[in-house]
Amino acid sequence: MSSPGRLRELVCTLDGAPTTAASLPDDELERLHAPLGEGPVRWVVATVDHTLGVLRARPDADALAPWPHMRALAEHVLAEAIERCVASEPTTPDERLAERAFADDIVARDIPLGRVVDTMRMMQHAWLDALVSRAVELGGAADVPALTHVVTQTVDGWVGAFISAIDAERRRAFQSEHARRRAMVRSLVAGEAVDDQVASSVLGVPVESWHLASTIGAPPGATMTPRAVDAVADALQRAVGTTRSVRHATGSGEVWLWVTTDGPVRVESLDALRFDDTLLVGIGEAHPGRAGFRRSHLKSLAALAVSRGERRRRGALYRDVALRALLLQDPERAMWFAETVLQDLSADTDEMAELRETVRVFFDTRTRIAPAADRLFIHRNTLVSRLEKAERLMGHRLIERTTATQAALEVRASEPFIAARAQADS
Known part of the structure; x- marks a missing residue:
């Protein structure tokens, strides 16, 4: 005792x-x-x-x-x-x-x-x-x-x-303005029927206008300060020429941000935005009205998810990762698809990874031998030899299933593919 x-x-x-x-x-x-x-x-x-x-x-x-x-x-x-x-x-x-x-x-x-x-x-x-x-x-x-x-x-x-x-x-x-704003954001994101005038009054922006959404997060172990989040918001507002925005901090440690404009806008690249490199930012595409508010937000979430999965620096624009985001909505079935299309080329070896990268670059250069070889810093004959080997491993010519092969390579290049495979094998 x-x-x-x-x-x-x-x-x-x-x-x-x-x-x-x-x-x-x-x-x-x-x-x-x-x-x-x-x-x-x-x-x-x-x-x-x-x-x-x-x-x-x-x-x-x-x-x-x-x-x-x-x-x-x-x-x-x-x-x-x-x-x-x-x-x-x-x-x-x-x-x-x-x-x-x-x-x-x-x-x-x-x-x-x-x-x-x-x-x-x-x-x-x-x-x-x-x-x-x-x-x-x-x-x-x-x-x-x-x-x-x-x-x-x-x-x-x-x-x-x-x-x-x-x-x-x-x-x-419960009765505060802050609570009303949060409830309105949740309703719009959920696609609920909301009166435009009421939503505009609560959020302080014209809901019928155009909205460009971004989702701000941080890698594991990192933190987001209010100043860092402000820097992202300011950079995005400057990039599209507006001062109108809606911000929503979530319980999962992310910040949802919308900037509102009178017409369609476009962010050319993340490099054009100056913000803390320790943050991850997923940026959607501009869309109008209540439906656009939600649509742009969902795209920004998808862009951030791909950024996290691939450990991208700073984040991604949705239009740059749209195919991968779509394919990875269901990682397990995306894995099945990639393995079916790529066959032995999907194996987890350094040699297969090199061949997959060769095929990716070949498609990126519009199936032109000389530009692809230059980008890979290899001789043209070496490139041709690699492409022929990839075709033998897949069991079909590249030009026969171009779209499917490109999609499978997008899936295979993503980290969620590895996670799904590990889960399937366990």
């Missing part, structure tokens, strides 16, 4: 080497130093550093999350749990701190409450693992139930504080 004295001894042995300074205010740090000492406080900061690093590296990490606030709050919660191991006295979580850290962001972006709770539980498990490992190292396996009780009870209290703060914020936001 564990005792408060044994838990105190365990806490006093904790220490760490944090890579960042503590996010807690100075007065709270001073208060914690008295019962805990400097070593345990360093351990709290280092453990939170590691935990948030793991969370941010997850493929589904929220790039828009207020990570600095999360760090400060996580340090506060973990320090409270450690302090309770020493004092063994229950404390009441500060609902105001929970509200300042998260509630407004969670409600503003419609983040599911379950996702918030899951994040808290993941941190709880990581902290418990670290404490239990230390207890076992010191021969204190009997302390594990007490540690589990203290940490779980502390996190439970904070989960309750979050729920209360979020509920209060939702009640305040």
